[in-house]
Amino acid sequence: MTKEAIRDLIAQMTLEEKASFCSGGDFWHTKSCERLGIPAIMVSDGPHGLRKQADLGDHLGVNESIKAVCFPAGCATAASFNRELMEEMGQTLGNECQAEGVSVILGPAVNIKRSPLCGRNFEYYSEDPYLATEMAGALIKGIQSKNVGTSIKHFLANNQETRRMSASSEIDERTLREIYLAAFEGAVCRQKPWTLMCSYNKINGIYAAENEEFLTKVLRDEWNFDGFVVSDWGAVNRRVADLAAGLDLEMPCSNGWNDKLIVEAVQKNELDEALLDQAVERILNIVYRFAEHRDYNAVFDRDLDHEKARRVAEETIVLLKNEEGILPLSRDEEVVFIGKYAKEPRFQGGGSSHINSHKVSSALEAVKDWKVGYVQGFHDELDVVEEDLIKEAVKAAKKAKKAIIFAGLPDAFESEGFDRKHMRLPECQNELIRQVAMAQPDTVVVLHNGSPVEMPWADQVKGIVEAYLSGQAVGEAVTDILYGRVNPSAKLPESFPYQLEDNPSYLYYPGVKDISEYREGIFVGYRYYEKKKMKVRYPFGHGLSYTTFAYSNLKTDKSKMSDQDRLLVSIDITNTGKAAGKEVVQLYVADKISTELRPVKELRDFAKVELQPGETKSVTFTLGKRAFAYWNTKLHDWHVESGEFELLLGSSLEDIRGKIQVEVASTVQLPSQYTLDSTIGDLLEDEKAMKYVDGLLKNSPIFQEPEEEEGAASKSAISLEMKKAMFQDMPIRGALSFGDGTVSVKELLDIVDKINKGE
Ligand code: BGC
Secondary structure, three states: OOOHHHHHHHOOOOOHHHHHOOEEOOOEEOEEEEEEEOOOOEEOOOOOOOOOOOOOOOOOOOOOOOOEOOOOOHHHHHHHHHHHHHHHHHHHHHHHHHHOOOEEEEEEEOOOOOOOOOOOHHHHHHHHHHHHHHHHHHHHHHOOOOOOEEEEEEEEOOOOOOOOOOOOEEHHHHHHHHHHHHHHHHHHHHHOOOEEEEEEOEEEEEEEOOHHHHHHHHHHOOOOOOOOOEEEOOOOOHHHHHHHHHEEOOOOOOOOOHHHHHHHHHHHHOOOHHHHHHHHHHHHHHHHHOOOOOOOOOOOOHHHHHHHHHHHHHHHOOOEHHHHOOOOOOOOEEEEEEOOOHOOOOOOEEEEOEEEEEEOHHHHHHHHOOOOEEOOOOOOOOOOOHHHHHHHHHHHHHOEEEEEEEEEOOOOHHHOOEEOOOOOOOOHHHHHHHHHHOOOOEEEEEEEOOOOOOOOOOOOOOOOOOOOOOOOOOHHHHHHOOOOOOOOOOOOOOOOOHHHHOOOOOOOOOOOOEEEEOOOOOOHHHHHHHHHHOOOOOOOOOOOOOOOOEEEEEEEOOOOEEEOOEEEEEEEEEEEEOEEEEEEEEEEEEEEOOOOOOOEEEEEEEEEEEEEEOOEEEEEEEEHHHHHHHEEEOOEOOOOOOOOEEEEOOOOOOEEEEEEEEEEEEOOOOOOOOOOOOOOHHHOOOOOOHHHHHHHOOOOOOOOOOOOEEEEEEEEHOHHHHHHHHHHHOOOOOHHHOOHHHHHOOHHHHHHHHHHHOO
C-alpha cells in the first residue's frame, strides 16, 4: 500500500480509533479495523526459533507455544563469527514465520554482555559491540529477506535483570556511543529492522520508553530508522510522553487506559495530533508490508529445520583446550559420558525466548551405537554434592579410556528475570570434575551455559569444549565436534575471566537499588582486561581447531590516508594441517599514540574462511573512518586523531599473527577551547597555540622552560624533572602570580581569545 493510501486510511479514522491503534489487540496482535478493512498482524518471540503462542499468551514462557525448532541461542551463534550462516538461519526463521503467519519475530537481542552475571546473557551476543551488531545484522537480513520483520531489542542499555523495570543505567556519552548504542547502530543503519523494541529500564534517569534523545534524535534523525518502535511488554510508563518521545506501539495493551490518555491529551491540546497520526502511519506501514507479502506456499518443515539447526550449532561450539590432542575421539575407543547433560542436555534458556522444541537430540543418543558408557554424575535441581554419584563416576572414568563430562548451568542458575549470584558452576559439578580428573588424566569437560563460568579445574583436564546453549540439535552437534566429524571453528565472543572479581563491572553491578552506574565506562570485557594487562582464563576471539592456519602476506593498499579514505587490508591464510577447517580472521585496530583514553585495540572486522589442507585464500577488509575513530564529546561526533595506527590481524585477541602500520590524517579541526586554566604544556602541543607561549613567559623567573644542565639536580633542591613538570602543568593564569607583574589579566585573556579564534 502506498504512503498516500495509508495516510488516506488514517484520515478516515476517528481520534479514538487512532489512539487505540497504538496498542495491542491482544498479547501478540496489533488491532484490526473491520470498518476500514485493516488487518491485524501477529508478532512472536524468538529469535532462535518461534515462540508462537496460539492460545494463552504471556511474556515469560509460562504457557505453551506451538512445536517449533530451537536453534542455538545468541550466545552461541555469536561464537560462529559467520555472517553468512546467520543470514541462512534468518532465512529459515523467516520462512517459518511465513508458514505460521507471524509478521515480526521479536529479536535479535543485542545488549552488551557487560557482566557475566546478567541472567539474559544467553540471549545476547557479545561484550563487543561490533561483533554484536554484525551478527544481529546478518540475522535481520536473513529474516527480512522473507518479508518478515524483526524487532531489534532491548533499546537501550538493558544489561541486567535485577530491577529491570525500574533501574536506571547511568552511562556517560562516550560509553553510550562506543559500546551500548554501537551494538544497535550497525544493524539498524545497514539492515533496517522493521521494528525496534525499547527496553524497560531508564537511561540516565529517563525511561527508555520516553527517551526522546534515543528514540527520536539518535534512532530516527541520525540513523534514519523508518520502522515502528514497540514497547517491551509492559514497558510503557507515561503513555503520552512516550508517544511524543517516539514510542509508537504499546504492547501488549493497557486495557484501553493508556489509549484514553492519548485521546484526552489531543483534545486538551497537550499532544499534537500529527504525532499520533505519525505513529499510526508507522504501524500501518509494517502491517501492510507483511500483509501484502504473504507467502502462502511456505512450509514449516520441522525435521528439515532441525538439520539446519544442527549445522548452525556445529559452528557455534568452541574448543577451548585440547592438550596432547585428546580430541577428536575415535569411535573405537572406550569412552564414558558423565553428567546429566549428556542425556538431558541444557540447550536453551528460560523465559520469553523459550522454544517448545519438536525434538531434542542428546549426545548420548547420538552415539548410541558406539562404545560409550554413561553415568549421571550429578542432579541439577539442587546443588548438593552426592558422593555416591561421584564415586560411581570415578569408577566408570577409571575403567574407560577417556572421560567426557557434560557440565553446565542449570535453569535455576541462569534465566530471564533475575541475575546470576556468582560465576561458578554448581559445587556438585565442580567437585565431580575435580574427582574424575584426579582419577582419569584423559578427561574432557563439555560446558552448556550462556555466559562465562569459573573453571577451577581447567588445569586438571586435558580438553574443554564450550557448547554454549546450542539448540535442540545439540547432541548431534557436540558429538560431531568431539568425534571430529566436524572441525571446530567457533571463537569466544567474550572474555572468560578467571573469577567474577576480575570483571570490570564487578564493583558496580547490578547497582544500588534503582541506580546502576556503568563506572567502567568504555572498558567493557577485553577492552578492560587488555588495558589492565590482566590475564584471563580464555581471551576474546579464542577457539581452537583440529588443523592449523598460517597467516602471511599482510598488506594495505596505502600507508597514509585521510579519515575520508577507504583502506584495503589483505592477508593470506593457509591451512597448514591435515584436516579441512574454517578460520576466523580477526582484525583489530590500535591507536598508537592518543591524547584520549583508548582501549589497547578494538575489533573492527572479521572474516571466516574455509580451507582444505594445503589451500590458501586471501581475505580483504575495507576500513573507513569509523575503524580509527572514538566518540569525541566536544564535537558530539566520531573523531579520528591524526597519527599512526596499527592494524593487528590474528586468530584471537591474544594470538596476533600480523601487524602493519598506517598513518591517518584527520580532516576535522577540533575547536580550540583554551581558558586561563589551560596549561603551558597543552599550548606547546598545539601548533597554533605554541607561538603565544613566549609572550606568557616574558620576565618570569620561574616561568622559564627548564634547560638540561649537567648535575643540576644535585646542586638544587628541585630536580630538573620537577622543574619540567611545574612548567608543563602550570595554568596560563600562573603568569600573574609567578611572573614579574607586567602581564595583566586582560593581556592573558586576549591571548586565550586569539588562540581560540585560531589567529
Ligand atoms: C521480554 C522481551 C519479550 C517480551 C514478549 C519481555 O518480558 O523482555 O524480550 O520479547 O517480553 O514476550
